[in-house]
Amino acid sequence: MDAFFVSVELRRRPELRGRPVVVGGSGPRGVVAAASYEARRYDVHSALPSAIARRRCPHAVFLPGDHALYSEVSAQVRSIFDRYTPLVEPLSLDEAFLDVTGSQRLFGRAEAIARRIRREVRDELDLGCCVGVAPNKFLAKLASVEAKPRASRDRIEPGPGVYVIRPADVREYLDGLPIRRLWGVGPATQQKLESIGITTTADLARIEPGLLAATLGSSSANHLTSLARGEDDRAVEVDHEAKSISHEETYARDLNLPSELRTELVRLADGVAGRLRSARLGARTLTVKVRFSDGFHTITRSTTTSEATDQAQTIVELLAPLLETIDPTPGVRLLGVGGSNLGEVHHQLTFDEVGGPDHGARESAVDDIREKFGSDAIGPASAVRGGEVRNVRRGQQQWGPERRGPDPHRP
Numbered sequence: 001m002d003a004f005f006v007s008v009e010l011r012r013r014p015e016l017r018g019r020p021v022v023v024g025g026s027g028p029r030g031v032v033a034a035a036s037y038e039a040r041r042y043d044v045h046s047a048l049p050s051a052i053a054r055r056r057c058p059h060a061v062f063l064p065g066d067h068a069l070y071s072e073v074s075a076q077v078r079s080i081f082d083r084y085t086p087l088v089e090p091l092s093l094d095e096a097f098l099d100v101t102g103s104q105r106l107f108g109r110a111e112a113i114a115r116r117i118r119r120e121v122r123d124e125l126d127l128g129c130c131v132g133v134a135p136n137k138f139l140a141k142l143a144s145v146e147a148k149p150r151a152s153r154d155r156i157e158p159g160p161g162v163y164v165i166r167p168a169d170v171r172e173y174l175d176g177l178p179i180r181r182l183w184g185v186g187p188a189t190q191q192k193l194e195s196i197g198i199t200t201t202a203d204l205a206r207i208e209p210g211l212l213a214a215t216l217g218s219s220s221a222n223h224l225t226s227l228a229r230g231e232d233d234r235a236v237e238v239d240h241e242a243k244s245i246s247h248e249e250t251y252a253r254d255l256n257l258p259s260e261l262r263t264e265l266v267r268l269a270d271g272v273a274g275r276l277r278s279a280r281l282g283a284r285t286l287t288v289k290v291r292f293s294d295g296f297h298t299i300t301r302s303t304t305t306s307e308a309t310d311q312a313q314t315i316v317e318l319l320a321p322l323l324e325t326i327d328p329t330p331g332v333r334l335l336g337v338g339g340s341n342l343g344e345v346h347h348q349l350t351f352d353e354v355g356g357p358d359h360g361a362r363e364s365a366v367d368d369i370r371e372k373f374g375s376d377a378i379g380p381a382s383a384v385r386g387g388e389v390r391n392v393r394r395g396q397q398q399w400g401p402e403r404r405g406p407d408p409h410r411p
Contacts, residue, residue: 001077002128002148004094005034008073009063011126020060025050029250029333033065040151070094073125080120084113089236097137099236114162134165138183138232142173145181170230175202182227184220192216204228241342242279246287247271247392248336254293255332261290261323263382266316268337270380271392273312276339277367282308283339288319293331301325308343311363312380315339 001007005023010016020039024032030050042057053060074093081088084107087099100113107113114131121129132143147163149156165173178200179185179193192215198204204212205228213221226232247268255261265288276282286309287302301322309315319337369378379389 001094002130003034003036004074004127005065005070006036006063007127008070009066010036013063016061020044020057022050022053022057022060022062023065024053024062025250026062026064027252029252035060037149037151037156041153041156073127076125077121077127077129080117080124083120084117087236087238089238089240097140097236111162111164118161128161130159131162132165133162135167135170136230136232137234137236138227139165139170139173139230141183142177142181174228174230175200175205177201179204182224184223184227189216189220201228242281244338244340244342245272245275245279245281245283246336246338247275248289248334248338249392250291250334251332255335256328258324258328261326261328261332261335262320264335265319265323265337266312266380266382267392268335269315269319270312272337272339273310273315273363274367274370276310276342276345277363280344281342282310282345283315283342284308285339285341286315286318287336287338287340288323289334289336289338290323290326290328290332291334293333295333297330298334299326304341308341308345309339310345 006021009023010021018038019036020042021036022032022039022044023034024030028051032044032046032048032050032053034046035044035048035053039053039057039060042060044053044057044060050062054062070093074090078088078090078096081096081098085098085100085103087102089097091097100107100110103113104110107116110133114133118129118131121127130144130147132140132145132147134140134143143163143165147159147161149159151157179198180190182201182204185193193199193204196207196211196215198207204224209221209225212225215221216224249264249268251264255264272283284307285302285304287300289298289300291298301319303318303322305318309318315337366378376389384390
């Protein structure tokens with residue numbers, strides 16, 4: 001999808017079309033989630049700290065993210081994909097792989113299917129998307145980037161919308177690519193490759209295997225060599241089981257007291273437990289994550305239980321002792337709670353629990369109230385702020401805390 005979050009926002013704020021628009025956290029610790037192509041002309045891009053984005057483009061309009069809306073629109077896009085193939089592998093809200101091998105007798109060649117999908121997304125949802133067509137997932141991903149518009153300081157150049165890499169053209173296409181375009185080549189790997197004279201994919205394809213393995217290790221060397229040849233045998237995976245469920249929050253001011261961490265732990269545990277119950281899953285491994293004010297020092301603590309749980313109180317009881325071992329006085333800027341090692345929940349009372357409070361019934365009642373009256377109708381006392389219940393919700397505040405007070409850049 002083209003600048004998906006921004007494009008969805010512009011549908012309901014058409015007066016902002018043509019202006020540099022940024023979706024993300026507006027506070028000093030916020031990050032950019034998406035930027036319009038007008039903002040990209042000023043080198044504003046996703047994952048950029050919002051403070052830097054403001055300096056690069058002072059006249060940009062900053063909008064808060066709306067994860068619930070983006071999820072809803074993403075499902076509408078997915079319904080269009082499903083018309084053409086059941087083999088759809090979502091990568092995120094705004095990106096997916098489609099295997100149309102078995103659909104071409106019905107709908108035509110892959111390129112024709114790509115163009116039909118683009119047209120239907122535009123006509124039905126008023127959104128743009130770009131499609132890469134290729135023999136495998138790696139090449140299709142590269143092709144989708146080639147299909148996108150390009151923003152430079154001087155202008156925005158429209159992309160082709162659909163870009164096709166045919167099997168006969170793979171070698172010619174790959175030879176001209178810089179190595180940073182390959183999956184798994186980050187700054188550190190790029191530096192190592194350049195140290196032995198590799199700057200393009202063509203160089204990588206010609207390098208002596210032993211030298212490459214000595215530089216990167218056998219596993220990374222084999223992986224990159226396969227990509228340099230355009231090889232990728234991974235199938236499109238339709239069903240992805242959740243591996244973990246988590247929430248984390250970045251705070252506008254540092255937390256310095258153990259009592260503050262405990263308060264936030266309760267809020268985050270409530271959010272994770274609610275999502276676990278919604279997915280009909282429980283977590284055996286529970287993790288608390290703490291990032292300190294320098295933004296770089298992060299620690300995690302985990303514990304594993306014999307029985308999977310989906311109860312907020314149990315999560316708090318298991319993680320609180322781990323959190324108490326962490327000294328918050330340097331300042332905590334981020335706290336996270338996660339559950340993994342997921343499986344079915346079997347609520348079986350112990351002898352000590354017989355006659356005591358039924359936490360499962362209590363949290364079931366909480367779920368019913370939220371379903372009927374809204375997600376913020378009820379919550380732990382620690383979620384009450386400014387006279388309102390502010391529960392943790394999926395996608396909320398994932399790009400950093402909002403700026404406090406009036407924002408001159410926000411309409």
